[in-house]
Amino acid sequence: MKFTVLVNEGPYTHQASDTAFHFTKAALEKGHHVLRVFFYHDGVLNATALSVPPRDDRDVVKRWSTLAQQYQLDLVACIAAAERRGILDSEDAKRHGLEMDNLAPRFRISGLGQLVEAAIQADRVVVFGD
Amino acid sequence: MATKKKIMIVNRKAPHGTIYAFESLEMALITAAFDQDVTLAFLDDGVYQLVKNQDTRPIETKNFTRAYRALPDYEIEKIYVERESLNARGLTPADLAVAVEVLDADTLAQRIMQQDVVFSA
Amino acid sequence: MAMLYTVNKSPLxxxxxxSCLRHATVGTAILxxxxxxxxxxxQTAFTPALEQALQKLHIYALKPDxxxxxxxDKILPGIALVDYGGFVDLVAQHSPVMAWL
Known part of the structure; x- marks a missing residue:
């Protein structure tokens, strides 16, 4: 079955990103196809490369990147939500005249249309938020 | 796209205190551009999003609520507001900035059940 | 097909x-x-409402949480516990899925 997952909250403050991760991982392990994990609202903060959690805690950002690498998972952060909250890929940074970018590995930034398109193609859409 | 999907965007949160209402509205407008069967539902504190005369100048934020009046221009014609939620907040359709269809909770539940996709925030 | 609602807030x-229960038709699954x-x-202030809901709905709870x-040791009998794999199965078996956030 084809799933699309929407994550509306950032890491650590809310449990939503943790639950979304465990759900996505379980779906992939069961052989389902996850078309896309889309990050919206504060969910785009899951895509920061600058998160440095203490060693005795989980690394939420890296965990998403690793899962994406393992399953060729498409992780997409909404561009409008991301720019507003200071998450930029190198192209966005250049366009806005900024010298640094901070998008974590295996994430990409794109428009909300990517969520709608994935929702149209999926058999199920599951939302995680607060 | 061969068949249109029924996509509902459910709004249960008040505007201004958090960004959910604003960004959900952006999601609604983008979804409408995909030529799908789009419905907006407002219940619980989400009904406050549609109240008329909202003026955000004193709090210096963007007054995105004006865009609700433009929803028909985006061909979003199904705008449901739940009767019980309005009543609990002392509101009537006359207090709202847009023309809506008022549904009771049972009818709204039926409409939710008919969807292919339900977005919420 | 019956629908699935997820709820992630304490009812207290x-x-x-x-609100989710008010919009749950007979046979709806709630996780x-x-x-x-x-x-x-x-034995919480909300338990009577949940007991009533169990008469017409399927109610599940996520065991890891x-x-x-x-x-x-304090879970009301009649509520089925699932793990993340069970969550995935519930999503596959129901449509649409809606999150009450």
Whole structure:
């Protein structure tokens, strides 16, 4: 079955990103196809490369990147939500005249249309938020 | 796209205190551009999003609520507001900035059940 | 096909579960996750509403969230516990899926 997952909250403050991760991982392990994990609202903060959690805690950002690498998972952060909250890929940074970018590995930034398109193609859409 | 999907965007949160209402509205407008069967539902504190005369100048934020009046221009014609939620907040359709269809909770539940996709925030 | 609602809020703090139950048609499945699992407890102020809901709905709760909160011995009988794999199965078996946030 084809799933699309929407994550509306950032890491650590809310449990939503943790639950979304465990759900996505379980779906992939069961052989389902996850078309896309889309990050919206504060969910785009899951895509920061600058998160440095203490060693005795989980690394939420890296965990998403690793899962994406393992399953060729498409992780997409909404561009409008991301720019507003200071998450930029190198192209966005250049366009806005900024010298640094901070998008974590295996994430990409794109428009909300990517969520709608994935929702149209999926058999199920599951939302995680607060 | 061969068949249109029924996509509902459910709004249960008040505007201004958090960004959910604003960004959900952006999601609604983008979804409408995909030529799908789009419905907006407002219940619980989400009904406050549609109240008329909202003026955000004193709090210096963007007054995105004006865009609700433009929803028909985006061909979003199904705008449901739940009767019980309005009543609990002392509101009537006359207090709202847009023309809506008022549904009771049972009818709204039926409409939710008919969807292919339900977005919420 | 029956639909699936997820609820992630304690019913004693927010109205998400109460509102969800008001919009649940007969046969709807409800999965309590995160702080929503507090809604699965016996002997709370919300328990009578949940007992009534169990007459017409299928109610599930996410076991990892129950264990994380130390309430594994206080769950109301009649509520089925699932792990993340069970969550995935519920999503596959129901449509649409809606999150009451």
């Amino acid at each position: 703090e927010r109205n998400a579960l109460e 309590l996750i995160e702080d929503g699992v507090y809604g699965a407890m016996a 129950i264990e994380a909160r130390g309430i594994q």
